[in-house]
Amino acid sequence: SNIDISEFGSFGSSGSNLYNFAVPSVAQNAITIRAGNVDGTSFLGDDLVGGGVERLFYIAAGTVTQPSTPTTEPSTPTTGQPAPDAVTLTITDNSDGNNDPTDAGSTDRVGDAIIALGAGFDANEQVTLQLGTQSSTTPTTGAGSFVTVFVISPQNEGLKTLTATGSSSGKSKSTAFTILPDLGEPSFTITDNSDRNGDNTDAESIDKTASLGDTVTISGSGYGINEQLRIEFGEQIITANTSATATFETTFIAADQADGLIEVNVIGQTSTKEVSDTFTLKPVAGQPTLVITDNSDGNDDATDLDSSDKEAKIGDIVTLRGTNFGPNEEIGIDFGSQSIFANASREGEFVATFVILKQMGGTKSILVKGKTSQKSKFDRFTIKPQITAFSPTIGDIGQKVTLQGDGFSASSQLTVRFGDSETSLMTLRNLNVQSATEGTFSFEFSIPIGPYIIAPDAERRINSFIRINDAANLTTGTVSFVKINMQTASLEMQPTQVNNGERITVIGLAVTDNGAPLANTNLGFLLIQLPNGTEDTVNVQDYQLKIEIDENNAPVGRVETNNSIKTDAIGRIKASFLVPTISGGKATLRFTSVGNLQTEFDIVPKVVVPVTGVRPGDSVAIIGLGYQANDIISARIAGGAILRTTPMTVKTDANGTFNAVFAVPEDLPGGTFKIVVTDSANSDPNSTPTIQAELTILGSIDQPAANSQFKPGEPITLIGKGLGADETLSVTIGGVSMSLEDEVKSTATGNFELTITTPPLAQGRRVIRVDGQKSAAETEITIVPGDLIVNPSEGSVGTAILIEGSGYPAYASVQIDLGFSEDITYGNVDANGNLNAKYLIKKPLLPGDKTLSIQVGGKTYFRPFAYVLDNIGPAILTASHDGGDDVITGAEIGKSVTIKVIQRDAFDIAARGTYRIGGDAINPPLGEGELYNNGGHNDEQANDTIWAFQYEITSDQITKAEGLAAAVPITVILFDANGNTTETTTSTPIQIDTKAEILSITASVLQASDGKTKIIREKGTLNVGDTFKMLVVSEANASGTFEIRGITEKLPLSRGNFETQYVGEYMIRGGDLGVNAEISIEMTDVNGNVTSR
Helix, strand or coil: CCCCCHHHCCCCCCCCCCCCCCCCCCCCCEEEEEECCCCCCCCCCCCCECCEEEEEEEEECCEECCCCCCCCCCCCCCCCCCCCCCCEEEEEECCCCCCCCCCCCCCCECCCEEEEEEECCCCCCEEEEEECCEEEEEECCCCCCEEEEEECCCCCCEEEEEEEEECCCCCEEEEEEEEECCCCCCEEEEEECCCCCCCCCCCCCCCCEEECCCEEEEEEECCCCCCEEEEEECCEEEEEECCCCCEEEEEEECCCCCCEEEEEEEEECCCCCEEEEEEEEECCCCCCEEEEEECCCCCCCCCCHHHCCCEEECCCEEEEEEECCCCCCEEEEEECCEEEEEECCCCCCEEEEEECCCCCCEEEEEEEEECCCCCEEEEEEEEECEEEEEECCEEECCCEEEEEEECCCCCCEEEEEEEEECCEEEECCCCCEECCCCCCEEEEEECCCCCCCCCCCCCCEEEEEEEEEECCCCECCCEEEEEEECCCCEEEEECCEECCCCEEEEEEECECCCCCECCCCEEECEEEECCCCCEEECCHHHHCCEECECCCCCECCEECCCCCEECCCCCEEEEEEECCCCCCEEEEEEECCCCCCEEEEEECCEEECCCCEECCCCEEEEEEECCCCCCEEEEEECCCCECCEECCCEECCCCCCEEEEEECCCCCCCEEEEEEEECCCCCCCCCCHHHEEEEEECEEEEECCCCEEECCCCEEEEEEECCCCCCECEEEECCEECCCCCCCECCCCCCEEEEEECCCCCCEEEEEEEECCCCEEEEEEEECCCCCEEECCEECCCCEEEEEECCCCCCCEEEEECCCCCCEEEEECCCCCCEEEEEECCCCCCCEEEEEEEEECCEEEEEEEEECCCCCCCCEEEEEECCCCCCEEHHHCCCEEEEEEEECCCCCCCCEEEEEECCCCCCCCCEEEEEECECCCCCCCECCCEEEEEEECCCCCECEECCEECCECEEEEEECCCCCEEEEECCCCECEECCCCEEEEEEEEECCCCCCEEEECCCCCCCCCCEEEEEEEECCCCEEEEEECCCCCCEEEEECCCCCEEEEEEECCCCCCCCCCCEEEEEECCCCCEEEC
16 A cells, blocks of 8 residues: 655755655565655656656665665574564654764754654554654554654653554563754854954944954854854855854954955754845955945835845946045946946046946956056956746746846756746756857747646736746746636537538547646546437447547547546647437537536538439439438428439438439539438528538530541531530530531520531540530540542652541551552551651553552552653752862863762663753853763762763863853753653853963064054064064953063063953064064963963
């Protein structure tokens, strides 16, 4: 059984985490020690067991050991000596304040706890303990031992006897115990010698005011006996010891530190008793003084304690007042990371007021120094942390709250304590928060679920408080925080109306009387009372009960293995289940273990139609669920007539279900309509939408019959019904939109009739669709091939036969021939089933009727064709020469120029070919001859499509007209076997100029003797003074020279009266001598050809 040890003490409310207790007397060798809140609410944190903390301990011989696996010691053989007294009684206590119950200090006084341990009594008997006037009882274990703890009640001090007596065995054991007088509460007084009169009891000695260097005496009592004390005198630390009567006195000199109001603490190191007081330290006379005040308390009094405690927050205003500095000098002030400047008065006094800027919190050094006098004063000031903002100010349990603040140490771990009482805050251990490098902080946490012990106010809200500490023990203090909305127990359904077979969700919140959530609490079983009066447990097996998740994907509650339901960590539950097949009406839900969680919902009827699209005249099945049990059902068109059903009278069964069939009226136009199925309790579809179902009237095409065959181009007459009334219609076949000559509309009852032409589509099934604005009708037809068209119907070699058709399989292969297996044309039908092919006759045939074979896919079609002789020569693809575009000059005499002709058709090789250079421009031609197709004249291979001849350039070839270079054509002719010819010219004409032409030469002399000019025919005589003249007719734009051999060098010819005339002259001088002297003429044309004469 469990043994409650809470009567031995409590912990947590003071912030302490230390709790000492004696292990109760138990028979088992292992016990579980559990800590939990008194009111049963849960601790906050991880790894909790039912909201508390548990630890397993092992028990051995009545003393507490570290957790370990118990071991069995070997038995010790008896020695034959007389057994010692079997009954024992020992006592320890905690009067000395430590955890050692065996030291000399463990003798008790009133109020201390005694730990009594006994052995040797009978098993499981009651033992009475008597100490002076006080008595108590405790049971023994199966081994006859006990451990008990009790607090000494008020009674006279002195030597007492503690007696333990077994109630059934009568065994007894006594021991002596001294109850010491109560030491009372600790206190101390402070005196000093600041008046230097030797009397430390006068007013000036007990005013708790002295200067640095004065002697101070602290005396007191009420601490422990012979206890060491720690005395904190501002920044100065002193140690002292109490006497055997628990009194002490110590004297010391007030050491150098910041003057002003300081705190004095006397702390017992063993008893932990602590008393505090204040003391004012004055500076040494004549030295600079500094008084620091601030407005952190929010009032206008700068002399009260809160204004002069040297503590404030960032943003507060600090005032420094100094004296005894240099007259009229500048004062520099270092305040933490701030620098402030002021000016002293003539008397050396100054006042400086400033705002504490954002910086790290904690104790800051204040250094005030005169710039001229160099006098300085040192002090300290504490910047306290603060919460500068939090949001929201009113929130719900579980809602996130964001906090911001400043004034902490840099990068320090923060501890956050929260609660609904200023004196009882709990640490939020699941927070891991650090201040920033500048001491600021910003974080968020969710408002805990409790425990909350304060009753909500009239608005059902609880005031909360928060305190934040850092690792340096800087703290915001306990400050007011968010007002928490406390909730009421609730249970609701989503939705509130549901049909058979649908899943419905129950959402609830379980709370205590003051509105705090019942976290991780078993609510018992969820019971449902069905409309027929039956009550059943909603379980996993029959109702498919399951827990739903919240917006964070976390399960809201838990279904236990026994189908009971447990709330989540904030008291919520969200579960869903399937509604069974049951007649309609109101159903009620409740939890077996929580009386204030009940709700209800309506099971409403629903009509189910397995199809959504119907045609006029169709028979349609309807199914009803959740209607009234054993009730008559009526079905009608919404706002219209009663439907004809099979059976004629439809009645529900005991579970409110039915099955029936109704006929769709013939006169309904296309579109949607609703049927309403009612019973005696549900007739309005506006309040119960599920008693109506929506159907769509589908259009239908009655003619042509499904899968009728049509060739492209054939007419199709469409007759149908079920379209919308008076709708403008459009038609598509296989997705191809059809063009209608006139606007076509449906009738008032949705009927229609129209005629279209089958478009060119590939062979196969195609959907014909007639569309109105809101409805459509469809049927399927089959496209089959149409007639093949062959054009022309006669021809010969080189004739291209065009074959056209439509309605063939898409992409089908096409094969065409005219009786030659080696002469076949291949192709494919296009995506739309169109056949467009061309067959070229490539071989000569005997004239007469032939058969054109056309194979499309796996089917062959035959068409007649007449072969006739033609009168057209071989087709020429190109004619060219490789002499280039430039003039062929005399420098290229002996060069070969290839004249080449390429036939278009390899099947129509010419029988002969000729060429003629100059065409009709030069007569006789510059050159003419045969073209060859034997592979020996640069014509590639014999009997191929290439004819050629290599023409050699000679010196007598020239293509000039009137003395100017000109390009002339090269005409080529190909002959077939029937004598038909094809004539063309090369794509580029040819230019040949191999010499500079000298057309005529005239020589004359201007005689000096008579001034007459004489023509020289063959020979002449020139005298001194005669002028010899030359006139040469040559090509235009040429140049030339003349020379009288033996007399002159080459002399230039200049341009004459015409562009083809060139003249020159020479006067015979004395000394010129020549007999039969030749006259040499040399002409050079624009192409570099040179001719001499």
